[in-house]
Amino acid sequence: MSNIQAEKLTKTYGAGSTKITALDHVNITIKEGEFVAIMGPSGCGKSTLLHLLGGLDKPSEGHVLIGGHNLTDLNDDKLTELRRRKIGFIFQFFNLIPVLSAVENAALPVTLDGVKPAEANSKATEWLTRFGLSDRLMNRPDQLSGGQQQRVAIARALVADPELILADEPTGNLDTRSSDEIASLLRDVSKQYGRTIVMVTHDPRIAAYANRIIFLKDGKVVDETLLEKKNGKNAEDVMEKMKQLGD
Amino acid sequence: MNIELTLAYRYLGGRKLRTFLTTLAVVFGVLVIFGMNIILPTMIESLQANVQGASGLVDFSATHISGEPFSISVADQLKNADGVRAYSPSLTRVVNIPADFYDDDSNQPDKVTALSLVGVIPEAARSVRAYPLVEGRYLEDADTNAVIISRTLADSLNAHLGGTIRIPSVDGTTELTIVGILPARTSPGNEEILVNLPTAQTITNQSGKVNTIDIVIETFASEERRNEIQTNIQNAFGKNYAVGTQISADTQMFASLQLGQAMMNLFGVFALFMGGFIIFNTFRTIVAERRRDIGMLRALGANRKTIIGIILAEGLFQGILGTGLGIFFGYFMGAGIVKAMRPMMTQFLNLQIGEPVISPTLVIVSIALGVGVTVAAGLFPALSASRVTPLEALRPSANEKLFEGRAGWGAVGGAVIIILTLLAIFSGRAEFIMPGGFFFLLGLVLITPILVRPLALLFGKILALFYARRGISDLAQGNLTRQPSRAAVTASTTMLALTVIIAIGGMISSLTFTLYDLIRANLGSDYLFIPPSIALWSSNVGANKDFAEQLKNIDGVDEVSALRYSSAVSNGQLISLLSMDPVAFPRVSALFFQTNIFADEVSAYASLDEGRNMIVNGALLAALKKNVGDTVNIVTPDGSFDYRIVAVATDMLNAKVTTGYISHDNMKKDFGVQDDVFIQLNLKKDANRQAADAAIRALSANYPTFKVISGVEYYNTMKSQLDATFSALYILFFVLAIPSLIAMINTLTIGVIERTREIGMIRAVGGTRKQIRAMIVSEALLLSAIGTAFGIFGGLYLGYVIVIALESIFPLGFVFPTAGILIGIAIGLIFGIFAAFIPARQASRMNVVDALRYE
Known part of the structure; x- marks a missing residue:
């Protein structure tokens, strides 16, 4: 998979006087292996952009190109297949299946793809072990802490070896320490395994772990900032930028 | 195990109570169908065994189509029939033996309750079958009142060669001398006693008559030749005679049994239908509850087939488990009823009931119905789950609008159907009123979703007057109307159950109104002489x-x-x-x-x-x-x-x-x-x-x-029997209402799970455990009140339809079922409170912090 491109991406809800434009002709390009954070105030269209990039939603106008595929041209089955094989998702509320163990949850995308359970579980175990969960493999979600659950979710996002990982407020439901751990983990994944990561967050501290930040306001891209490599220690710069944009 | 089965299995295990309750609904339906369908075949087999015992092993038997005796000269038609080797006209008749006839002891069960009296022409009878005597001699033409019996009968009556046995006859009793004894009988059915034809004719007052002609045909006839000979025999006798290999079972008895079985089957199908309704409702709520899971699975790349597969696999698990248990318990119920019926059938119908009979068809039909209904009930929710886009599922609020539109059209259709069925009542024509029963209920089911809100409001106001004050009732009413379609399906289940109870109440009120008069007029003479x-x-x-x-x-x-x-x-x-x-x-x-x-x-x-x-x-x-x-x-x-x-x-x-x-x-x-x-x-x-x-x-x-009994005594016996039957009917239909209780518990429990955070919030801002309990109980009461209200309307209509249907058989007019309605309301209220018990306990015991964190 090469670059990800969004061209004139627009999403509107409702019609007439109740029409709301969530995204307004957004053009962005994300390079392979890049870790990008999308920031902006509530309702600015961050999550909408992420959903459109992941093929979870259809744009009202414009299109998304992933690995040369125009997502708008794909039918439901093809989109489903693309999501299963090429994209990994991480959600704010982890969204683990409560009745499955950590390893089964992490193995889910490959299991859904028809890989034999033993093979799927071994792949999942590999990722979970890398994330320090080797002693929690058989635990159910309700037996894990928030940070552990999110690590399972990240393992799940990586198990099918996708080239793009979309994370929607992955630390929104975690305490500061766990949030840092997760953000750091995502950065490592991008760096060590060359995965492209697009993360939506409203937390400047977390956004600071990315290589680049795209700022959205009222459905439009208002700024893009390439961060210096300060190992996540440039949160103040991000906050400063946000202040400027807010004004 | 693939992912569909794994998830289905785990989800079922994760919600044990709900799985138990929904599976119980399937168990119940299958149990009734399977259990009840054991009874009729068992009785038919017993009847046929009795009849076959009489017909023996001849090639063909000819009887008049009415089953009545005919002139012995009819047998002469066979004289020149091609292919007939020999024939034997006989007068074969079941003779019921009155209670205590042989032992004169009412404390001992009677060993012999009926005999098959066979009057034959000795030589002709010997030409069609063998009589291997173990003692004594065969019948002779000159014999009068001579009899041949089996060793088994001789033993049970303590009779011996040269001794006598008594049997009832039109002259009172006839004493027969035992001249021969046949080997012990191994086949089932009534014991046969063989006498000369004139003796049998005297005993039954059928002078010059026979009722069966046994025929044997040329040996080694091919199937084709056999059929040809059968046609020859049929042509010789004409169309008013039946020529077959077996005499058919008693049609009078058979008709009564079939009617009973049809009613029980209706009951079973209704129970299963209610079960289907519950499963449908459960799966709908399951889909709603797991929206986020489904959305996540879709986002991770699960296609629609996988989602349908997961939901249907759950249905399949429950269907198989429920059907298996239903068949298991159904067997014991059927066998238990057969066992319980044995003495009664022997006493009143002189029928020896054998072991329970289970046909492979019954097993197949029960499995098909049990598993089929469960999977079918899950299909619609599964399809609707598969249509959910990943995004919709991750944002659950997006779906509410969809329901409003569907409910609106349903309500219009329901209203039209209700108006048409009411017009059918006013037309007074049975052909319109009868199907109206079904359509009226359908109309009510369709109109319920749109009426849930106003009815909840109305009943909520009433409830607030004496229970759940200080806004709790409003909360309950608001919670209920949040998911009007779910509430409607649950209320419809209650409605169906109460409809049946009230309709049966209507039928019983109408029947009792005329029935006791009829008994008094018809059987109220000073003395009755009962066979x-x-x-x-x-x-x-x-x-x-x-x-x-x-x-x-x-x-x-x-x-x-x-x-x-x-x-x-x-x-x-x-x-x-x-x-x-x-x-x-x-x-x-x-x-x-x-x-x-x-x-x-x-x-x-x-x-x-x-x-x-x-x-x-x-x-x-x-x-x-x-x-x-x-x-x-x-x-x-x-x-x-x-x-x-x-x-x-x-x-x-x-x-x-x-x-x-x-x-x-x-x-x-x-x-x-x-x-x-x-x-x-x-x-x-x-x-x-x-x-x-x-x-x-x-x-x-x-x-x-004849048993001599006074009219008053008989009236009282009949009345108490009828009263017991009516009470049994009420109990039976009360049992049928149980699935609606399961539905209510399900809906309320799911509501509690869904609103865990809200309940936590109410507790956090000062709501007491008692108030939480009151809120859930109020919801249950509102739900049952809506179901009961519709049930009363449905019950009145269906009761009227039953009375119209019975009118063709029995003279009676529709009587307003006040008792039925009161019973229905009581059941509705009791179920409401009972259904709230588990969910209310669950809600009130929640840990506030955990509840607030719940996702």
């Missing part, structure tokens, strides 16, 4: 007319009326004919008239003696598809006769059997029957009752076939 089997007249040996004559001559007796019986065929339909003395009958008994071409009942009775006139009951009129005034052709062994229907009337004992009433004169002339099977007697007002009673009982001792 061993009151439903199956054909197996009773009656009494010759001397008995009634002698009764009439007893001092103090005012009037004696007897009924005589013959079966006949009309329009291809097997019917029962009862004859009466048109003068004596109305003086001791009465028919219940529905239609009459004469101005009064007296003229209708009198007309029976004027030519071939007949009064028919509703069941016969419906079966013959005729009207009053029409003529019907009745086929008898002596020819066919045209009878005119002069009135429609019914009596208590034959209400459900297709019966016609004619005069004794016509019965004798056209059917050759003169023996009485049922007698009623009235004393004079000034009679010395004690003396008369003694004389009546002394005389009756000579005719042990």
Whole structure:
């Protein structure tokens, strides 16, 4: 998979006087292996952009190109297949299946793809072990802490070896320490395994772990900032930028 | 295990209570269908065993289509029939043995309750089958009152060669001398006793008559040749004779059993339908509850098929488990009922019931219904789950609008259906009213979703007056109406259950209104002389007319009326004919008239003696598809006769059997029957009752076939039996209402799970445990109130439909079922409170912090 491109991406809800434009002709390009954070105030269209990039939603106008595929041209089955094989998702509320163990949850995308359970579980175990969960493999979600659950979710996002990982407020439901751990983990994944990561967050501290930040306001891209490599220690710069944009 | 099965299995295990409750619904439906369908085949097999025992192993048996005896000369038709090797005409008849006839001990169960009396021409009988005697000799032409019995019968009666046995006869009793003993009997069915034809004819008052011709054909005939010979025999006898390998089971009995089984099947299908409703509702809520999971799976790349697969796999698991358990428990229920029925069937119908019979078809049908209904009920929610886009599922609020649109159209359709079915009632035409019962309920189900909100508001206000004050009732009402479709499906389940209870209440109110009058008028004579089997007249040996004559001559007796019986065929339909003395009958008994071409009942009775006139009951009129005034052709062994229907009337004992009433004169002339099977007697007002009673009982001792009982006693027995039946019906339908309780518990529990955070919030801002409990109980009460309200309407309509349907058989008018409605409301309220118990406990015991964190 090469670059990800969004061209004139627009999403509107409702019609007439109740029409709301969530995204307004957004053009962005994300390079392979890049870790990008999308920031902006509530309702600015961050999550909408992420959903459109992941093929979870259809744009009202414009299109998304992933690995040369125009997502708008794909039918439901093809989109489903693309999501299963090429994209990994991480959600704010982890969204683990409560009745499955950590390893089964992490193995889910490959299991859904028809890989034999033993093979799927071994792949999942590999990722979970890398994330320090080797002693929690058989635990159910309700037996894990928030940070552990999110690590399972990240393992799940990586198990099918996708080239793009979309994370929607992955630390929104975690305490500061766990949030840092997760953000750091995502950065490592991008760096060590060359995965492209697009993360939506409203937390400047977390956004600071990315290589680049795209700022959205009222459905439009208002700024893009390439961060210096300060190992996540440039949160103040991000906050400063946000202040400027807010004004 | 693939992911669909793994998830289905884990989800089911994760919600054990819900899985248990929904599976219970399937178990219940299958249990009823499977259990009840064991009973009829078991009884049929027992009946056939009895009949087969009589027919033996000859090639063919010929009988008249009416089953009645015919002239022995009919057998001569076979003299030149091609392929017939030998034949034997016989008079074969089941003779019911009255209770304690042989042992005279009411504490001991009777070993012999019926015998098959076979009257044969000795040599002819030997030409068609072998009689390997173990003791004594075979019958000779010159024998009178000689009998051959089996070793088993001899042992059970403690009889021996040269000794005698008594059997009931039209003259009271006949004593037969045992001249030969056959080997011990191994096949099931009644014991056969073999006598000379004239002896059998005397015992049953059928002089010169036989009723069966056993035939053996040339040996080693191919299948084709066999069929050819059967055709030859059929042609020799003509179309009014049945030539077959087996005599059919007693059709009268069979019809009654089939009716019972049809009712139970209806009950089972209804139970399963309710089960399906619950499963449908559960799966809908499951889909709603797991929206986020489904969305996540879709986002991770699960396609629609996978989502459908997961939901259907859950249905399949529950269907298989529920059906398996249903069959298991159903077997025990069916076998238990068969066991419980054994003494009763022996006592009243003289039928020996064997072991429970399970046909492979029953197993297949039960599995297909149980698993099929469960999977079908899950299909719609599964499809709707698969249509959910990943995004919609991750944002659950996006779906509410969809429902509103669908409910609106459904309500319009429902309203139109309800209006049409109400118009059907006003049309007064049964063909519109009957299907209206189903459509009215359908209309109610469709209109419920849109009425949930206003009704919840209305009942919520009422509830707030005496329970759940301080806004709790408002909360409950708001919670309920948040998911109107779920509430509607649950309310509909309650509605269906209560509809049935109230409808049955309506039927019982209407029946009791007329039934007890009918019993009093019909069977309220001073004395009744009842044969061993009151439903199956054909197996009773009656009494010759001397008995009634002698009764009439007893001092103090005012009037004696007897009924005589013959079966006949009309329009291809097997019917029962009862004859009466048109003068004596109305003086001791009465028919219940529905239609009459004469101005009064007296003229209708009198007309029976004027030519071939007949009064028919509703069941016969419906079966013959005729009207009053029409003529019907009745086929008898002596020819066919045209009878005119002069009135429609019914009596208590034959209400459900297709019966016609004619005069004794016509019965004798056209059917050759003169023996009485049922007698009623009235004393004079000034009679010395004690003396008369003694004389009546002394005389009756000579005719042990009949049990003498006073009218009052019989009325009381019948009344208590009917009361018990009605109570059993109520209990049965109460049981049917249980699935609706399961549905309510399900809906409330799911509501509690969904609102965990809200409940936590209410507790956090100061709501007490008691208030939380009150909120859930209020929700349950509102839900049951809505279901009950609709149930009352549905029940009234369905009750009316049942009464209209019964009217064709039985004369009765619709009576408003006040008792049924009160019972329905009570059940609704009790269920409401009961259903809230588990969820209310669950909600009130929640840890506030955990609840607030719940996702």
